[in-house]
Amino acid sequence: MTDVLVVGAGPTGVTLAIDLARRGVPVCIIDRAPAPFAGSRGKGLTARTLEAFDDFGIVGEILALGHRGLPHRVTVRGEVVSDADPSAGLSDSADRPYAVGPIIPQFHTEQVLRNCLADHGIHVEYGAEVVAVEQDGGGVTAHLADGTAIDSQYLVGCDGGGSAVRKALGVGFDGQGGFQAMLIGDVEVTGLTPDRWYQWTDPDRGFLALCPFRRTPVWQLQAVPFADFGEGGTLPEPSLDYFQRLADDLTGQPGIRLSNPTWMSTWRVNVRMAERFRVGNVFLAGDAAHVHPPTGGLGMNTGIQDSYNLGWKLAAVLGGGDPALLDTYEEERRPIAAWTLGFSTDGLDRVTGDFADGTPRGIAAHGADREQLGLDYRFGSLATDLARVSTVHAGDRAPDAPCRDPFGDPVRLFDVFRGPQVTVLGFGGAPVVSLAGRHVVIARVGTAPGPDVDLVDDYGCARAAYGVDGDAIVVVRPDGYIGMTAAADQIEEVRAYLARFDSPRPR
Incomplete structure (x- = not known):
């Protein structure tokens, strides 16, 4: 028996398997295909996906294989009407180190992900087709076409728009x-x-x-x-x-x-979303949960981020965290999927209009929406603002910022966030050291070196990115979103919040 069975080894499934494996969760990943998909299909990664891959330590490999800033030459009725990079107005910044994602064929993305998974000792089992799924209070059993079965505590269907897992659950796939x-x-x-x-x-x-x-x-x-x-x-x-x-x-x-x-x-054209993203101990992610028009290039990226949201929650609950944490997966990701369906469909309508009137607007839109940097979970139950800071709020993406370590060497907030842990930023004199735990990393942010400072924000970039004036506590979730903001004297409230993710009970 394994802790988590991942069905489907596309970008969504392999991302989830990586996130679980790096947290020490026993995971098995299978795919009904006899070999990896060889096509370029999903060829664009967003800036937000790059941030997830930065966390995995593979962003350099991805960027080396992709085009950032590829010009689009648009010809209408034989006349070149545009020959420019549609993302030219976007540039990397201190808080957004990847303003624009690359154009990269899906087969390159999947290969980098599989290599990363192999580094964790996990390999995809191909030619394993799920034909039925059963679950009871003790876990989930996946029955395969060859007559064998795999038992797990949790199962995640990442097996595409025709998902056998979704069909086995009897979950509707509404749309058109x-x-x-x-x-x-x-x-x-x-x-x-x-x-x-x-x-x-x-x-x-x-x-x-x-x-x-x-x-x-x-x-x-x-x-x-x-x-x-x-x-x-x-x-x-x-x-x-x-x-x-x-x-x-x-x-x-x-x-x-x-x-x-x-x-x-x-x-x-196929625009659909599953009625539910969870049934008991079985979850749906990626195209198994939502399918989109390709305009905007968000479908694969949304699936990757489904997994980035779910992986740490599964690991936390398997490690003794609050089981209700798993309810927040659908709570947070279904509205994002609905937004993506609308955004992609609007993009399809724009492109269709281009065909009709010959007015070029390009295949893909660009900007914060296109790059998924502006998406947030402010509406979710994990977003807790006790001392709201001026720039960001609980549920927002956690910005990056350049700082220095106690030895004077450059370090970025993303370097501190990298890994499977929750990160607590203590600005000023906030007494956060007592909050450290098995999966909680403390980073005390000060304006000058000192015995109680882990990050020196001598240029004020971190304070500016988070809108902090004075002392404050910011809890950054393992998926790079802000979970909580609090005042320096609200230590017990922060401790209670962290207890939802971490528990002294051993796995």
Whole structure:
């Protein structure tokens, strides 16, 4: 028997397995596919996802494999109307070290995640298909197609839009499909320099885009050929010959040649959300819980952050924390999923409008919404403001800031947050040392070096980022969100809050 069984080894499932494994939780991860997915499918990571990967220690590898600041060349009716980076107005800052996420094929992202998981001694078991799920007060049993079964205390379905786990639970998947469809695939390209995301629109004929990737000859092709839609929105089966014909027709550039297709598919509009994200000891995450249009590039990122939210809560409860903590997963993530559905659908409507009137607005929106840095859990029961500071509130993303350690070496708040622990920031003279616990790290923030200072905020960046004037306590959750703000004399209130996450009872 394992503590947690993760069903599905895409980015959502592997992220969850990593987060559990680094906390010492016994975890098993399976996938019905015979091998890892080889396509570029979800090709954009948001700034918020980069912050999660920073916590895992893999952000450098991800950035080395991706494009940040890739220009978009938009051509309408044969005329180049835009050739610029749509994120050019965004730049890294002291409190937001990753203002813009990279364009990176999903197969690169998944490989980095699997390598990280392997570093924790966990490997995906492929070819393991779940056909039934049973649970009782003692845990969950997953029955596999080969007749075997896996017992666990908790099971998390990360197995995609057609989730076998969700179906086994009988959870509804409400929403709608639509007429809109798009061809998508991975090809190699000659005749174009791989330094831009090329996009061609003709309001009468359709749309085609070719996006290059780093460290691979693969480009992702996306196409919407208006003339080829049949009754009910059907499109011809994707093939290299068909992709080439579309490129010749929609780009007007006969020198562009496509070759070596490795993945080809047809995507159709599907906007749905599960009625529930939890049934007993079984949870749903990622596409198993919500599916989105690709516009905005938030679907995979939202799934990754589902796991980043759930992993520490499962570990805390398995370690003796308050079982009610698991109820906050659906409480916090379902509203975020609903927002993402709306944001992505609005983006699809904008892109559809582009096709109709020839006005280019780009494939993906940019800004705080697109990068998911402005999303918060202020509405949730874990958000507790006792001494509200002026810049951030409980439930907000915890900002980064440059400081120095007691030896004078540079250190960032994200360096302190990195790891599976809760972090308590004690600004000024707040007496926070007594709050230290098994999974609680104390960081006393002062303006000058001293025996009671762990972080020297001599430029005031940390105080400015958190809006602290005087003494204050800020509790940062393991997933990088602010759980609590308190006054320096509210130690007992902070202690009671931390007890929800940590317990002296051994695992």
